Amino acid sequence: MTNSAIRTSVQNQIATVVLSRPELRNAFNDEVIADLTHAFSTLGEDPQVRAIVLMAEGPAFCAGADLNWMRRMADYSQDENERDAEKLAFMMRTIYECPKPTIARVQGDVYAGGMGLVAACDVAVSIDTAHYCLSEVKLGLTPATISPYVIRAMGPRAAHRYFLTAERFDAQQALRLGFVHEVVPADQLNEVVSTWVNAFLAAGPNALKECKKLVQYVADRDITRLLIDHTVKAIADIRSSDEGKEGIQSFLNKTKPGWLVS
Numbered sequence: 001m002t003n004s005a006i007r008t009s010v011q012n013q014i015a016t017v018v019l020s021r022p023e024l025r026n027a028f029n030d031e032v033i034a035d036l037t038h039a040f041s042t043l044g045e046d047p048q049v050r051a052i053v054l055m056a057e058g059p060a061f062c063a064g065a066d067l068n069w070m071r072r073m074a075d076y077s078q079d080e081n082e083r084d085a086e087k088l089a090f091m092m093r094t095i096y097e098c099p100k101p102t103i104a105r106v107q108g109d110v111y112a113g114g115m116g117l118v119a120a121c122d123v124a125v126s127i128d129t130a131h132y133c134l135s136e137v138k139l140g141l142t143p144a145t146i147s148p149y150v151i152r153a154m155g156p157r158a159a160h161r162y163f164l165t166a167e168r169f170d171a172q173q174a175l176r177l178g179f180v181h182e183v184v185p186a187d188q189l190n191e192v193v194s195t196w197v198n199a200f201l202a203a204g205p206n207a208l209k210e211c212k213k214l215v216q217y218v219a220d221r222d223i224t225r226l227l228i229d230h231t232v233k234a235i236a237d238i239r240s241s242d243e244g245k246e247g248i249q250s251f252l253n254k255t256k257p258g259w260l261v262s
Contacts, residue, residue: 022058029069064112095120116146119153
């Protein structure tokens with residue numbers, strides 16, 4: 001899919017979704033939100049896609065909301081604001097719950113709603129010169145719709161600080177917080193992202209899908225009998241699946257499972 005907002009492509013089982021508004025620092029509006037929702041929904045269900053890389057053009061990864069879009073929102077009614085926010089929330093959830101593993105390839109600064117895009121991905125790799133900021137309170141706003149993902153990524157204690165102060169922090173701090181998984185020089189970004197992609201390609205596609213669901217279900221829950229029963233059923237289901245049986249037999253017989261055979 002190609003248009004003014006984003007570009008998508010699939011090559012060798014890897015999909016790329018490119019934020020393509022560099023002149024606007026890849027800020028998003030209702031068009032970008034709709035396009036990203038459609039892209040991740042479609043690619044997530046595409047059997048030819050094994051992983052998705054979210055990336056951007058230009059010096060910034062994503063600066064949050066487009067100013068023209070914000071000007072329109074200033075005149076919205078309560079109902080219009082809720083409908084608009086619901087679309088943004090649905091986009092974030094679509095990325096977060098995408099059945100394929102996702103990687104944020106962060107080549108530049110990330111502000112406001114852009115933080116939600118990075119947090120919604122499974123893995124984030126950042127260049128060492130990128131800066132991050134949850135700037136909403138400076139505009140009299142809150143990072144409400146992105147908060148479920150950002151808080152999961154950086155933890156509630158750090159969220160208290162950065163939600164309230166709107167201070168910028170660098171890539172090394174993002175790494176210390178756990179918001180990103182790796183920080184690299186710009187000339188190593190593609191190589192490191194490829195390493196993560198190859199790790200995904202080495203794993204069973206259904207196992208990856210179920211692992212994502214497992215993390216999302218188990219995180220922050222009390223260890224109760226209900227949770228234990230859920231994990232027991234999860235491992236039993238995956239062991240008895242065709243992919244699980246094939247993976248075990250391939251390991252025991254020292255052969256390659258089907259997902260590694262080109």
